[in-house]
Every structure is written in structure tokens, then in C-alpha cells.
Amino acid sequence: MSFYQRFTCAVTVSLLLSLSQATALGTCQFSPSDSLRLTDTLPMDTGVIRGELPNGLVYYIRHNEEPKDRVVMYLATRVGSIVENENERGLAHFLEHMQFNGTRHFPKNELIDYLQRAGVRFGSDLNAYTSFDETVYQLPIPSDDPELLKNGLQVMRDWAQDALLDGEEIDKERGVVLNEMLGDRGAQQRMRDQYFPMILNHSRYAERLPIGTKEIIEGFDHETLRAFHRKWYRPELQALIIVGDIDVAVIEAQIKTLFSDLKNPADAPERSEYSIPLRGENQFMAVTDPEMTQTVVQIIVKHPETKVKTVNDYRTQLTKSLFNQMTSARFAELTRQADPPFIQGGGSIGGFLRGLDAFTMYVASKPGEVKLGFEAVVTEFERIKRHGFTATELERAKSNFVASIESAYAERDKRKSESYVDSYLNHFLEGENVLSNEYRYQLSKQLIGTIMLDEVNRIGRQYYVDHNRDVLIMAPDKDKDSLPDEKAVDSWFNTLKAKDIAPYDDNVQDEPLLEQQPQGGTVIKRVDRPDLGMVELTLSNGITVVLKPTDFKNDEIHFAAFSPGGTALYNEKDFLSATYAATIVGGSGLGPYDATQLMKFLSGKKVSVRPYIAERYEGFNASSGKKDLHTAFELIYAYFTVPRLDIDVFQGYMQRIKASLANRLDDPDAVFADTINAVLYNNNIRRTSMTVEQVDLINPERAYEIYKERFADASDFTVTVVGSFTEDEIVPLVLQYLGGLPAMNRKEEAPDLGIYPPEKGLQRTVYRGKEPKSSVRLYYFGNYDYSEDENLQMDALESILNIKLTERLREAESGVYGVSVNASYAKSPRYRYSFGIGYGTNPDMVEPLMTSAMNEINTIKQSGPTQTDIDKFVSEQRRVLEVQLRENGFWLGHLSGSYQNGEDPAYILKYLDELRKVTVESVKAVANKYLVEDHLFKFVLMPEAQ
Structure with a gap:
């Protein structure tokens, strides 16, 4: 997979909201303690062994036992498409492909064949990516086989400098890369070709997409690729990252033995660094395409990148995180209106591309309502800029953050090896130190409480400015004539700046989720399964509960529940109401809380409960940390006994569905999928994609009735719970909240609807x-x-x-x-x-x-x-x-x-x-x-x- 595919996805869905970590900017008012100064440089994690060979190759090695008997190996080369000459466009990515088509010790396709025989899957395990600035290869392998571990290192050594680049293999791979290029072609790519020069400020990045050009891929000379490999694949530009269940000292010795003979060519070109210049000007572009299905507006305000080097930088990074979290909550609330102003909208502060950060706003507008969506998003950010957030919003954001870091810290000894890699890559590519689990936790806990409301509000004002701003509109061709021009958009900005905008009212409830606690049940049957480490309990109301305590994680508990029934019990008239019943109820809040108040009520808690109604079953999926297990059971009980129907939420949700479906059939893939389903299932409503007209068949009251019917009887539910609990801890909650659920002892089974493909193919x-x-x-x-x-x-x-x-x-x-x-x-x-x-x-x-x-x-x-x-x-x-x-x-x-x-x-x-x-x-x-x-x-x- 080449990096440009992931980059484009981020641009066209929600432009560059998270291409890289947010970095720091601005001043703060924190008075450091004697042991911590804001100017202190962030320390490098001592848990990773970092070294450098005389030839310049850098290595990172860490012992980590999750998963056991596994190791991940990465080779990063600080070479991507940005270094390509005009006649080399696409060769960095092409070379990435060729590394799997023959190296010194694994000619032709022997590498893939060998690793598949070892249980490594090509594509999902064995993979690589090419970006503008780097190419990275990944190899996760078992570490309990010394021969395989040795050969894994040999693979990395071959990738570093020993690709064979056989002419016949090069010519065969042209078709593969051209098909990768072809697969990306469509509305998004055609529009991207037009707007990339603008949003990348006509820099070299705009001319060096990693996939390259069709003409170069089809026609480059074999020797051109070999020369590219010789001049750029050199140890002074490379890093080896190895994390897993390994002996660090042994691996380090093997690296020194195996990689020290890598040579830097005497005539190697300098690895120049490129950037995207900030011009201080505003830019505008509207692009359309016949296969674009929605109108999307992106507003990108670019800023110089600030790296996270010091304690103060890290503190400002936390401040940005709080800003983004509170912004997200504001926009989630907007979407719950009866008449939401857009299909989707929001914004955040984050990374853009090498050398730049950005404040990005985006809106996917309803058909014909570009101005309305634009004004809603900008108005909310104007509100934040003028009035800031409230103290209660900040308190909830901090609470959520603390819950997050506490959960991560609790799992520090169960952290997956793969999760360490990105931070080591970032250290190699960007020079930012990697914090240890302990230091990150202690620093975050110490700093989060010192961040004041005015600092968070100031961050927004620092990033939301009127220069270095790009406005990009992407829309269907048929809306081309109705789109605003730059003058119109500028007038919208000016009008909103002059508009009287009231502060946000943060209405907060504080009352129990359940008015009365349930009367619990009892265990009437117990079956121990020591072979599986589980116990099966039958409760007095008929519920079967399967409990499997584990030590796989320290703070992770998962639930899954099902009951026979589902939408199959309802006729075609009620089918859509039944299909959306759980979504409608799940989005309406619970008990005394509407959806917005419920989210506020759950702030700082690691808990999630989601009911569902599928074709043949209904049930719920849930997760929780140990501390919030009681809340999880309360939520489960509440979804059975005190569900809500919020008509405003329903109406808003239906409006957004209609808007998202309006131009769906302009997408060739959607038409193709619809045709397949229509042919296979004779246009049955239960197997076809919903149309705009069918949205009106969803009746909120009927959906609510169906939901209550499906969850009125818990007697035939089976609830499975797996995770970090003990039986003594969880059984009292099981008895009270699951044992206290209503039981009608219905005997239900989903009928066979008879919806099958024809007997004979076509x-x-x-x-x-x-x-x-x-x-x-x-x-x-x-x-x-x-x-x-x-x-x-x-x-x-x-x-x-x-x-x-x-x-x-x-x-x-x-x-x-x-x-x-x-x-x-x-x-x-x-x-x-x-x-x-x-x-x-x-x-x-x-x-x-x-x-x-x-x-x-x-x-x-x-x-x-x-x-x-x-x-x-x-x-x-x-x-x-x-x-x-x-x-x-x-x-x-x-x-x-x-x-x-x-x-x-x-x-x-x-x-x-x-x-x-x-x-x-x-x-x-x-x-x-x-x-x-x-x-x-x-x-x-x-x-x-x-």
C-alpha cells in the first residue's frame, strides 16, 4: 500500500485531521515544581536500546512479551517520492514492490513463499508503505524458532541493500503497480489532481505523489530503477526497529554482525529536506466531478510545525488535545438537532504534512445547502473563538483524558509490540524523543491539572486566523453552477465575524441513571468448564451467563449478548423500522438523560454499551474497565427497562441519511453493489440498499415499540463476559442487574425468510x-x-x-x-x-x-x-x-x-x-x-x- 492512498483518504473524508501528532505552540502559565521545569528536554525512554553503526545505520531494540513468542521487525529508509527526479516519478514506490520480488538470499518470489510456510501472511502481516519522505517495511514473525528469527534479520538485511531488481521481474511488476494506480482512479483522485497543488502551496510535494505517473511506470529503464536503489538505499538513511519477545543483547550482536558491512556509496547525493512554504495568502478552489456524491467544504489554516521537544511542548500538546475533544463534543451535539445544518461537520488542530500543522474545519453539506452547513461550522468556531469553552466542558475533557491515560498505564505490561513502533519511527524521522510508559503517565497526570481554561481558549485563537487559509469545495458536477465563488465565501466569513453569537450553554444534569435499583435474581444452575477456564450460570429469570476471567489485559472487559428473534419476526412494512430501532433508541439517550446529557454523565468513564437488532437476533455489545464495571451493568439494565425515544434526534438522523443518499447512485461502485444484490435476491427490501424514498417508511413510534418488544423478555438471552475480572467481583453485579431483568419466558425463533440466490448461476x-x-x-x-x-x-x-x-x-x-x-x-x-x-x-x-x-x-x-x-x-x-x-x-x-x-x-x-x-x-x-x-x-x- 502506498502512502498517497491513505493521505488522499484523510483529505477527502476529513482533510488531514490526523496525519500526524499535534505539536506544541504558544506560552503557558504553569509554574513548575522544583523537580520539573517547562524548559526540560523530554527524556528518551531507557527501555529501548538505541544504537548506531559506524556506517550510520540506526537501530532500536526493545524486549516486549505481548504477544508472547512474537517479534515485529521494521526497516525504515528516509527516502520517499520527494527525492525522485522527473524521470523517476513513482520509482520509490515501485522499488518497495520489488523488494518482495527477489533479494540476494530470497530470489524471485521465494521470500513470500518462505514466510508463508512459516505462517506469515502476505499483505496482512508482511507489508510495506511508501510515503513522500520515507519507505517502511514490516515483518512480524514468530520468535520462538531460532532459524526463522535468524532469517527474519536476513530479510531486513536484504531489504536494506540487496534487492536483485531482475529485469524480467521489473517488467512483470509494472502491471501490478499500474493496477494499484488504476484502483485509486475515480472521483476523489480526479479532484485531488486539481486541488493538491493549491493545498500543498505548489511545492515539490504537489508534484511527487508516491504512486508516480502512468508514463514513467510503463516506460522507465531497468537501469534507472537500479541506479535509484544504489544511490538512496544506504545505511546512513536507514533505521532498523525490532520489538518483541527476544533477547535484546543477542539481537544487538546479530545486527552488528549482519549490518555493519553495508556501504554508503562514495558518490551518494545529499538527502535534501523539502518543505511546504507558507505564503501568508488565502486560497480558494471549487472542484466538481460527476461521480462525487456529496458536497464537502474544507477550510485549512496552515501553521509552521512545532515539534514536541520539551515539557512545555508536551503540555501544549495536551492543551490541543483538550481543545479537540471539546470541539468534537460540541459538533456531536449539533448533529442531534431535529434539523441539523449538515450531514457531518467539525474541526480540529493537528498535523498537516512534513513541516506544517493545520487548523482544519470541514462540512459535508446537505444537497443545495452549502451555505447553511458552512455557516453552522464557522459559527461554532466563532463562538469558541469569542467566548471560549466553559469550565464544565474542560472538566469533562480532563476527566476523559485522565481515564484514557490511566487505562493505558494499567495495560503497560500488556502493551502490544506493534504499538511501540510508530514512536520509534517518529524519533528516527522527526527527532522527537520517545517517552517511557511511566514517564508519560506521570507527566500527563502532573500537567493536565495545571492547564487553565484561558490557555485552551487561547490555543483556538492562535490557530483560527485569517491568513494561510485554504478553502476547498468538492461537489457533484450537477451542482457546479450553484457553488459559491471565492468572493461569496469571503462575504460569508465577513458576515459571520460581524454576527452576534451567544455563548454556549452547557446544561448539565446530575441524577441517578436508575430511579430504583433492580431486585436481583439467583443462580439456579452452574456448569464449570475448567478446560475452557469458564463457568456457565443459569439465572432465575432464565438468562444464561458465560463468564471467562482472563489475565490477557489488566483493565479490559468485553460483553456480548444475543437472543433469538430479530427483524425476521416483522413483516416488510415494519422491516425498516425494526432495522433502525436499536440505532434510534441508542441515539436517544437513556432513562432521565437525553443523548447529550448521557455523554456528559459518562465523562471520565471507560464504558460503552450498544444494543442491536439484527435479522435473526437482538442483543447488545459492551465493554468496560474494572473501575466502571458497575456502570456498565447499570447501562445494560437501563437499555432493557428505561429506553428513550427522542423525536428531534430521530428527525435529524433521518435528514442526514436522506442527504447522504441523495447522490449515492452517481458512484459506480454503489450501482454495482445494488445490481449484485438485486440479481441475487430479487430486489427484496431486506437485501437492497435503502433509497431516499424508503427513509420515510421508518416510523419512530413503531421503531420504539419494536425495540421494547425485543428487549421486554430477557429469559432467552445468553450473555458472555470475558476479561479482567474475578468471579467474586462480577457475580453480585450479574445477579442484581442481569438477574433483575424482566422475564416473560417467551419461546421465539427467527423464521426462515426464504431469501436465497437462484439455484442456477448467471x-x-x-x-x-x-x-x-x-x-x-x-x-x-x-x-x-x-x-x-x-x-x-x-x-x-x-x-x-x-x-x-x-x-x-x-x-x-x-x-x-x-x-x-x-x-x-x-x-x-x-x-x-x-x-x-x-x-x-x-x-x-x-x-x-x-x-x-x-x-x-x-x-x-x-x-x-x-x-x-x-x-x-x-x-x-x-x-x-x-x-x-x-x-x-x-x-x-x-x-x-x-x-x-x-x-x-x-x-x-x-x-x-x-x-x-x-x-x-x-x-x-x-x-x-x-x-x-x-x-x-x-x-x-x-x-x-x-
Whole structure:
């Protein structure tokens, strides 16, 4: 994945709100203690070993045991697209690709093959990215195999300087990169090409997108790429980051042995630093596209970047964080109005791009209401600028922050290795010291209380200014003539500056969530499962409670609950009301609190409860820290017994849904998805995307009735709780709040709605889109022999076919950037399966690649996979499960899913032994059984005729 994809996403959804950490600016009024001075330089974490070899290569090594027997290795090179000459545009990113296509010790595709056999997945584990200023490679591997650990270091050494860059491999990779480029083409990219020069102030960054240009990728000479590699991949520009369950001293010695012979070329060019100049002027641009579905306004006020070097810098960073948190709460409240002024809006202070910070405002406006949305967002920031925040807002923001840092500190010994990497990358790339867990916690706790309200308000005024301001409007083509010009927007700003704006009224309630505490129940049956470390309790009101205490985290508790029923119990007239019932109620508040007051009530608490109503089940998902476990149970009880319906929230939500759907069908991908669902499910309302007209079918009162019906009877609920609790701690809460829920002893089961694809496959082609690109979706559907063994074989087929199609369509034929293969199977209402294959490609390659995909499928059906492919699947499953068995989220899903399907959850304990049942013949058999040509559906999206 290249960095420009992630960068563009941030720009077009909510422009550059979080490209980098917020950094410090301004003065403060904090009087430091004798032991802490604001001018003190922030100390480097002593828990990481940092060294530098004589050739300039920097390394960071940290011992960390979460996850156990795992290590992550990163190689960062301070080289990205910004250093490219005109004839090299895209080569930094292309070179990133080539590192996986042959190195000295792993020629051709042997690297991927070797790591897959070790259980490392290409794409999800083994990956890399290219940015404007750096290229970073990642390799997470097991550390309990000395040979694998040794070879992992060898991979990093090869990536540092030993790419083979074989001519044949280079030419094959051109198609892969061109397909990556093609996949990004669309409304967002076409508009980005127009506005990037403006928002990047016509700097070199505007001319050096990492993906490069089609002309260069198609035509560069092999030697040009090799020369680029020789001059830039050198140790003085590189850093090695290794974090995991390793012996630090051994790894350091191996690094010195393996990497010290890296050479810096004598004629190496200087690595120049580039920046985006601030011109002190304001800029404006409106861009449109026929496939843009919403009108979005971005207001970007740029400022020089200030790095976090001192205690004072860190304190100001905290101040910005508080500002952003309070701003977010203000805009969340605005969206709950009966007639919200926009679909989405907000703003924050954050990083922009190397050398700059920015204050960014954004609004996604309702159709034809650009001015209204613009005025709402700017008015709120004018209100903040003039009147500031209130003391109670700041108190809540501080409370939330303290809860966050306390939770993070509680987990310091369970922190994942991966989470350390970004801070070490930032130290290497930006020079900002990495704080230890202990120092960050103590410093944050000491500083947060000293930040005064006027300081937070001053931060807003420092960043919200009238120079170095860009206004960017992105809109559908059909709205082009109605968009404002620069003069109009300037007049809007001037009018709002002169407008009388009242201060914010922070109305705060303070009353119990529950008027009366529930009368608890009792345990009428107990089943201990020491093999699974869990206990199953049946309560006097019928609820089944599954408890699994763990030590995987110190402050993490997860809940999942389900009950048979769901939207399937309701006819098509009520279907949409039932579908949105939990969302409407969940957004309306609870008990005595409306939604805004509930958020204020929960400030400083690590707790979340979300009810849901799905097609065949209703229930809730929740999470909590240990300190707030009581509150979590109160919220669960309240969602059953004192839900609310807020008509203003409902009306506002429906308005925003309508506005977001207004131009949805201008998006080719949306039309393609709708066509697939229409063909497969005969336009059934339960399987189609909602239209603007259908929004009016949602009845708030009926939705509220349905919600109360679904949660009126707790007797058939199964509640699973996994995490950092003891049985003694949680059972009293279980008995009082779950045992106290109402029970009607209904016997419900979701009916079979009979919504299935046709028995016989077919092919449909959709012609939409301006770009010369296509999407292909292949599906098999049918009845299924559901069993643990059958599921295992189907999972193996999915994994193996994903490998084979990637090898064939990407590596051999250079026709795609990526392939997705997904198998799913269900036990209810019928035993059914689906098997899907998807990829994007050039329109000219649709038929040849489809033929190749079918060839790979038929090869498995005729001959079965190779034993090597079986070994890769088994190794991957083994390594993945080793980590999953130490994760609360995995156990929550496994236990809850097992109870939902009426299966023994102990199956997971023998899963590794069951892997021996996966053989060449077993996978061949399951492929022949389910990948049946008569059940194949082919869907193709082709561009419109020009």
C-alpha cells in the first residue's frame, strides 16, 4: 500500500485531521515544581536500546512479551517520492514492490513463499508503505524458532541493500503497480489532481505523489530503477526497529554482525529536506466531478510545525488535545438537532504534512445547502473563538483524558509490540524523543491539572486566523453552477465575524441513571468448564451467563449478548423500522438523560454499551474497565427497562441519511453493489440498499415499540463476559442487574425468510464509471453440509485459493493489485455457504483473468492443491491461533458464536490437532463439492462507453 492512498483518504473524508501528532505552540502559565521545569528536554525512554553503526545505520531494540513468542521487525529508509527526479516519478514506490520480488538470499518470489510456510501472511502481516519522505517495511514473525528469527534479520538485511531488481521481474511488476494506480482512479483522485497543488502551496510535494505517473511506470529503464536503489538505499538513511519477545543483547550482536558491512556509496547525493512554504495568502478552489456524491467544504489554516521537544511542548500538546475533544463534543451535539445544518461537520488542530500543522474545519453539506452547513461550522468556531469553552466542558475533557491515560498505564505490561513502533519511527524521522510508559503517565497526570481554561481558549485563537487559509469545495458536477465563488465565501466569513453569537450553554444534569435499583435474581444452575477456564450460570429469570476471567489485559472487559428473534419476526412494512430501532433508541439517550446529557454523565468513564437488532437476533455489545464495571451493568439494565425515544434526534438522523443518499447512485461502485444484490435476491427490501424514498417508511413510534418488544423478555438471552475480572467481583453485579431483568419466558425463533440466490448461476455486466477500470466478483452459493470438519476444509480452500489466485493473477500475469477470496457458511436458518472471489483490473484483462481464475479453481478440483499449499495453511492457522488464544476479543466471539450455533466451544482446544485432517484429497473434495459451475454467478463492472 502506498502512502498517497491513505493521505488522499484523510483529505477527502476529513482533510488531514490526523496525519500526524499535534505539536506544541504558544506560552503557558504553569509554574513548575522544583523537580520539573517547562524548559526540560523530554527524556528518551531507557527501555529501548538505541544504537548506531559506524556506517550510520540506526537501530532500536526493545524486549516486549505481548504477544508472547512474537517479534515485529521494521526497516525504515528516509527516502520517499520527494527525492525522485522527473524521470523517476513513482520509482520509490515501485522499488518497495520489488523488494518482495527477489533479494540476494530470497530470489524471485521465494521470500513470500518462505514466510508463508512459516505462517506469515502476505499483505496482512508482511507489508510495506511508501510515503513522500520515507519507505517502511514490516515483518512480524514468530520468535520462538531460532532459524526463522535468524532469517527474519536476513530479510531486513536484504531489504536494506540487496534487492536483485531482475529485469524480467521489473517488467512483470509494472502491471501490478499500474493496477494499484488504476484502483485509486475515480472521483476523489480526479479532484485531488486539481486541488493538491493549491493545498500543498505548489511545492515539490504537489508534484511527487508516491504512486508516480502512468508514463514513467510503463516506460522507465531497468537501469534507472537500479541506479535509484544504489544511490538512496544506504545505511546512513536507514533505521532498523525490532520489538518483541527476544533477547535484546543477542539481537544487538546479530545486527552488528549482519549490518555493519553495508556501504554508503562514495558518490551518494545529499538527502535534501523539502518543505511546504507558507505564503501568508488565502486560497480558494471549487472542484466538481460527476461521480462525487456529496458536497464537502474544507477550510485549512496552515501553521509552521512545532515539534514536541520539551515539557512545555508536551503540555501544549495536551492543551490541543483538550481543545479537540471539546470541539468534537460540541459538533456531536449539533448533529442531534431535529434539523441539523449538515450531514457531518467539525474541526480540529493537528498535523498537516512534513513541516506544517493545520487548523482544519470541514462540512459535508446537505444537497443545495452549502451555505447553511458552512455557516453552522464557522459559527461554532466563532463562538469558541469569542467566548471560549466553559469550565464544565474542560472538566469533562480532563476527566476523559485522565481515564484514557490511566487505562493505558494499567495495560503497560500488556502493551502490544506493534504499538511501540510508530514512536520509534517518529524519533528516527522527526527527532522527537520517545517517552517511557511511566514517564508519560506521570507527566500527563502532573500537567493536565495545571492547564487553565484561558490557555485552551487561547490555543483556538492562535490557530483560527485569517491568513494561510485554504478553502476547498468538492461537489457533484450537477451542482457546479450553484457553488459559491471565492468572493461569496469571503462575504460569508465577513458576515459571520460581524454576527452576534451567544455563548454556549452547557446544561448539565446530575441524577441517578436508575430511579430504583433492580431486585436481583439467583443462580439456579452452574456448569464449570475448567478446560475452557469458564463457568456457565443459569439465572432465575432464565438468562444464561458465560463468564471467562482472563489475565490477557489488566483493565479490559468485553460483553456480548444475543437472543433469538430479530427483524425476521416483522413483516416488510415494519422491516425498516425494526432495522433502525436499536440505532434510534441508542441515539436517544437513556432513562432521565437525553443523548447529550448521557455523554456528559459518562465523562471520565471507560464504558460503552450498544444494543442491536439484527435479522435473526437482538442483543447488545459492551465493554468496560474494572473501575466502571458497575456502570456498565447499570447501562445494560437501563437499555432493557428505561429506553428513550427522542423525536428531534430521530428527525435529524433521518435528514442526514436522506442527504447522504441523495447522490449515492452517481458512484459506480454503489450501482454495482445494488445490481449484485438485486440479481441475487430479487430486489427484496431486506437485501437492497435503502433509497431516499424508503427513509420515510421508518416510523419512530413503531421503531420504539419494536425495540421494547425485543428487549421486554430477557429469559432467552445468553450473555458472555470475558476479561479482567474475578468471579467474586462480577457475580453480585450479574445477579442484581442481569438477574433483575424482566422475564416473560417467551419461546421465539427467527423464521426462515426464504431469501436465497437462484439455484442456477448467471452472469451480469454493469456499465458505469468514467475510468478505464473494471471490477470482477465471482460467487458460488448453495446448500451446505455444516460440521466442524467441513468448516475446516472450507477455510483451507479459501486460504489456498487466495494464495493460488494471487500467484497467478498478480505475480504471473501482472493483471491485478490484489485478490480477495472469502468463504462463509451458516447453520441457520438453513445450512448454506457462499464462496466469493473479487479483484479489480483493466477492462481488457477481464476475460483473460477470469479464464485464469477458473483454471486455478479447476486445477484444485482436478488435482487438489500441492502439499506445500496445505503446509502454508496449517502453519498460518497454527501461528494465528497461538496469538488469538491470548486475546479477549477472540474468546468473546468464539464463546458467543458457539452458544449461538449450539456448539461445544471446547472444539477450539483440539483445533490444532484437527488441522491434520486437511489433506490434498480433502481440499480437492470440498472444492468439487461446492465450487460447482452451475452455482457460479459472475458480475462485472465495466466503464461506460465514452
